[in-house]
Amino acid sequence: xxxxxxxxxxxxxxxxxxxxxxxxxxxxxxxxxxxxxxxxxxxxxxxxxxxxxxxxxxxxxxxxxxxxxxxxxxxxxxxxxxxxxxxxxxxxxxxxxxxxxxxxxxxxxxxxxxxxxxxxxxxxxxxxxxxxxxxxxxxxxxxxxxxxxxxxxxxxxxxxxxxxxxxxxxxxxxxxxxxxxxxxxxxxxxxxxxxxxxxxxxxxxxxxxxxxxxxxxxxxxxxxxxxxxxxxxxxxxxxxxxxxxxxxxxxxxxxxxxxxxxxxxxxxxxxxxxxxxxxxxxxxxxxxxxxxx
Amino acid sequence: xxxxxxxxxxxxxxxxxxxxxxxxxxxxxxxxxxxxxxxxxxxxxxxxxxxxxxxxxxxxxxxxxxxxxxxxxxxxxxxxxxxxxxxxxxxxxxxxxxxxxxxxxxxxxxxxxxxxxxxxxxxxxxxxxxxxxxxxxxxxxxxxxxxxxxxxxxxxxxxxxxxxxxxxxxxxxxxxxxxxxxxxxxxxxxxxxxxxxxxxxxxxxxxxxxxxxxxxxxxxxxxxxxxxxxxxxxxxxxxxxxxxxxxxxxxxxxxxxxxxxxxxxxxxxxxxxxxxxxxxxxxxxxxxxx
Numbered sequence: 001x002x003x004x005x006x007x008x009x010x011x012x013x014x015x016x017x018x019x020x021x022x023x024x025x026x027x028x029x030x031x032x033x034x035x036x037x038x039x040x041x042x043x044x045x046x047x048x049x050x051x052x053x054x055x056x057x058x059x060x061x062x063x064x065x066x067x068x069x070x071x072x073x074x075x076x077x078x079x080x081x082x083x084x085x086x087x088x089x090x091x092x093x094x095x096x097x098x099x100x101x102x103x104x105x106x107x108x109x110x111x112x113x114x115x116x117x118x119x120x121x122x123x124x125x126x127x128x129x130x131x132x133x134x135x136x137x138x139x140x141x142x143x144x145x146x147x148x149x150x151x152x153x154x155x156x157x158x159x160x161x162x163x164x165x166x167x168x169x170x171x172x173x174x175x176x177x178x179x180x181x182x183x184x185x186x187x188x189x190x191x192x193x194x195x196x197x198x199x200x201x202x203x204x205x206x207x208x209x210x211x212x213x214x215x216x217x218x219x220x221x222x223x224x225x226x227x228x229x230x231x232x233x234x235x236x237x238x239x240x241x242x243x244x245x246x247x248x249x250x251x252x253x254x255x256x257x258x259x260x261x262x263x264x265x266x267x268x269x270x271x272x273x274x275x276x277x278x279x280x281x282x283x284x285x286x287x288x289x290x291x292x293x
Numbered sequence: 294x295x296x297x298x299x300x301x302x303x304x305x306x307x308x309x310x311x312x313x314x315x316x317x318x319x320x321x322x323x324x325x326x327x328x329x330x331x332x333x334x335x336x337x338x339x340x341x342x343x344x345x346x347x348x349x350x351x352x353x354x355x356x357x358x359x360x361x362x363x364x365x366x367x368x369x370x371x372x373x374x375x376x377x378x379x380x381x382x383x384x385x386x387x388x389x390x391x392x393x394x395x396x397x398x399x400x401x402x403x404x405x406x407x408x409x410x411x412x413x414x415x416x417x418x419x420x421x422x423x424x425x426x427x428x429x430x431x432x433x434x435x436x437x438x439x440x441x442x443x444x445x446x447x448x449x450x451x452x453x454x455x456x457x458x459x460x461x462x463x464x465x466x467x468x469x470x471x472x473x474x475x476x477x478x479x480x481x482x483x484x485x486x487x488x489x490x491x492x493x494x495x496x497x498x499x500x501x502x503x504x505x506x507x508x509x510x511x512x513x514x515x516x517x518x519x520x521x522x523x524x525x526x527x528x529x530x531x532x533x534x535x536x537x538x539x540x541x542x543x544x545x546x547x548x549x550x551x552x553x554x555x556x557x558x559x560x561x562x563x564x565x566x567x568x569x570x571x572x573x574x575x576x577x578x579x580x581x582x583x
Contacts, residue, residue, distance in 0.1 A: 018396055022408065025452055033423060033449055040426025090318050104322070106564060111329055113556045115510035117531045121549045122332040124534075125339055125542070130347040132335055133328075162329060195311070215417065223419030226512055230534050235533060242338050242421040246517075255429045266422040273417070275509035 046261035049088050055260035065261070066243040069268060075153070075228075075240065079160035083217050084210065087168035092198055095176045105173065108166040119159050120230035124150055127158070146178035155231035158236045168217045175209030176202065211280035215273045222269055241265050310429065333553070338428035340546040362547040365540065366529055374527040375509065377553075382447045383501045383506045390455030391497065395489070412453040420450070420513035426519040438520025439559060446514040451504045458503065462496030464491075495566070501565035509556050526552050 047054040059065045094101050097139045111119065127133050127149040137143040151153055183205075192200065225242040232238025245265060247260035340358055342351030360532045384452065393412075415423070427446060429541065431437035436445065466489070474484040490497070515525050522533070530552050 001517040016400065016402075016411055018400055019402055021392035021481075022396040024389040024455065026408060026411065028389055028448070028452060029415070030426065032445055033415055034411070036427040037423055037428040039430055040423075043426070043429065059528050082341050083389075086321065089314075090322055093315065093318055107326060109560065109564070110557070113506050113510055113560050114553065115512060115527055115532065115556070116514060117527055118336075118549050119554055121530070121545065122336045125546065126332040132331055132349075135347070135349060162325075165325070193311075219417060219419055223421050223513065225516075226531055227420060230531075232336075242419070245421060245425055249428065249517075255425075258425050259429065261423045262425040267424065269419060287296075 023089075039169060040259035041263055042262050043256050045260060047256045047260075056264070057242065057266060058257065059260060064239065065244055068239055069246045069264070071238065072222060072224070072240040072242075072265075073268075075160065075238065076218060076222060079157055079221040080218045082161055083164040083168040084172070084214050087172045087213075088206075088210070091169055091172040092178050092194075092202065094173060095181075097177075101152050101245070102171075105170060108169055111162055114163075116159065116163050116224075116226045118161050120227045123162075123231055125157060127155070145278055151233050153232065153237050156224065156228050159227040159231050160224060162218055163227075164217050166167075167220065169215055171213045171216065172206075173205055175213070176204055178209075179205050184289055196239055199257045204214075207280055211276050213274050215264060218272055219269065222265075222272075241268075312527050336546045336549050336553075338552045339543055342543055345543075358541070358543040358547040359551070361541075362544045363549070365544060366533055366548055368551060370530075370546070371523075371524055371526055371529045371554075374443075374523055376442060376449060378443050378515075378523075378525055379505055379508050381444045382451050383504050385444070385448055386451040386455045386504050387497060387501055390452045390500075391459055391493070392485075393452075394456045394459035395463055395485075398460045399468065412456050415450050415453050415474045416457075420511075421517070423449070424514050424517040427514075431518055437518050438523065440523040443515050443525070446518040447508050447511060449514065450511070451508060454504060454507065455500050458500040459493070459496055462493060462500075466492050499563075499567045502559070502566060506556065506563055509559065526555060537566050 044055055045052045047058075050058075094104060094181075095191070104183055127147070129146060129148075133149075135149045137147065149158065179202060183201050184192075187197050187201050223242055224240055226242060228234060228238045228240045232240075232241050240264065241261065245258050245261040248254050248261055298426055338351065338576070341354050341356065343353035343355045344349035424446070427449070428437055431442045433444070436442035470492070471484055474488045480486065501512055509525075510527060512531065514529050515528050516531065519525065519528055530545075530548055533540060533548055
């Protein structure tokens with residue numbers, strides 16, 4: 001059909017002027033996304049002092065900089081695995097359209113829009129040493145000791161699950177409902193129960209969606225900043241790489257080093273995405289819909 | 294495929310295991326939702342509390358914290374900035390996003406894959422990664438710290454989001470309608486206004502509400518580019534939590550409630566027009582360029 005509209009235009013003008021419509025958006029992205037990125041890349045090789053690679057060697061030899069990579073991965077990878085791992089079976093349970101589905105999805109959207117800052121403030125109040133959770137556990141003598149769920153690793157991890165799980169759930173649900181139920185029905189006439197349907201039909205077809213979901217959930221968890229500052233201990237076990245980048249830029253005013261850290265952050269992120277997509281390529285590839293598209 | 298099928302018949306003889314599994318999933322889900330509900334309730338209770346120290350409920354109730362939070366954090370100007378930023382971002386994202394989505398939905402041209410990648414990348418890279426170089430460039434251009442810098446920074450994820458949400462909407466519209474308008478001599482601009490925009494109404498509404506909700510909650514980019522006079526609500530909230538030792542916790546929580554009310558109001562409006570799964574549908578329609 002695009003050839004038909006193209007043919008309609010072609011006798012008048014040899015150049016299809018509709019293509020111009022994409023120019024403003026493309027120019028905007030080049031100017032404000034690609035250019036700053038390249039500028040930052042160039043800036044990172046122009047350190048305040050030393051040779052071209054001074055920033056990168058500084059990063060990998062300074063004790064409070066290079067471990068931030070592991071700190072970030074130690075938070076982001078488990079959070080992403082928990083989110084995707086829990087979202088998958090729950091979304092599979094809810095794949096059939098029902099009143100529950102609409103309700104559950106609506107309720108689950110709320111934490112997404114709360115944002116990390118509000119979740120942090122809520123957790124400080126609720127999970128704090130004198131919050132309702134601590135009172136509840138002590139009142140029923142379930143756990144008597146002091147509860148330490150804020151200002152440490154666990155606080156940040158929980159906040160990443162709260163903000164990340166609904167997102168992973170909605171994404172996987174939209175993938176699962178995109179799979180033609182005819183396929184599963186065909187399998188069930190052959191005697192496949194839900195678990196077998198999941199293993200032999202849904203899981204292989206979901207592989208690309210799961211890989212995409214893992215990547216997007218990982219991006220969110222990897223760029224953790226507000227909750228690592230507010231809920232973690234930003235000087236110690238939750239000093240993530242984005243805190244290091246922020247400090248370099250806005251506390252030491254060393255934009256060159258900050259750009260270098262941002263580039264390293266982007267590079268690590270891309271490595272993980274590439275690894276996930278690599279694993280995904282080992283699995284099934286093919287159409288997701290049934291017989292007729 | 295046929296080998297696992299033979300194992301199916303044997304794996305259905307544990308109905309109790311299935312029940313336990315279902316129960317476990319529902320239990321986890323309810324635990325998750327109940328704790329989030331209580332978390333929000335705790336913030337709400339604290340914001341109305343006269344004094345609340347280690348008891349189930351506070352000693353007394355008051356609305357003074359809202360008054361003091363409004364004054365302390367200059368919420369009226371913060372809310373003004375938030376409204377200005379959010380509506381400017383929605384308007385500009387639609388202005389450049391919808392035409393681009395139209396071209397991407399209707400035309401094949403060399404470099405289209407590359408362009409799609411350009412629009413997908415800002416959603417795949419952590420905001421801090423491109424936010425810091427962006428802030429550096431904006432400081433050079435004297436735009437950082439101003440409301441214009443904040444709007445430009447927020448447009449970077451918003452415009453691609455509009456494009457990715459709108460493209461499938463436009464693909465659904467019959468191209469014959471456009472051809473008919475052209476036959477009667479309508480220019481591209483007139484065709485756009487009189488044929489496409491009315492048909493795309495629901496899609497544009499959905500996209501703008503989603504961008505609106507996302508922009509209100511987007512923290513990192515505003516945080517990196519805003520100055521003292523151009524903070525949005527979420528950044529102001531961050532600073533108030535960050536400096537929590539200085540302020541009464543009730544005052545911070547009152548501000549958090551104001552923030553949540555603003556987001557929730559828009560979210561409820563959005564949910565009237567959009568199915569929740571569409572919040573993330575941008576990926577569903579565009580899995581991979583493969």
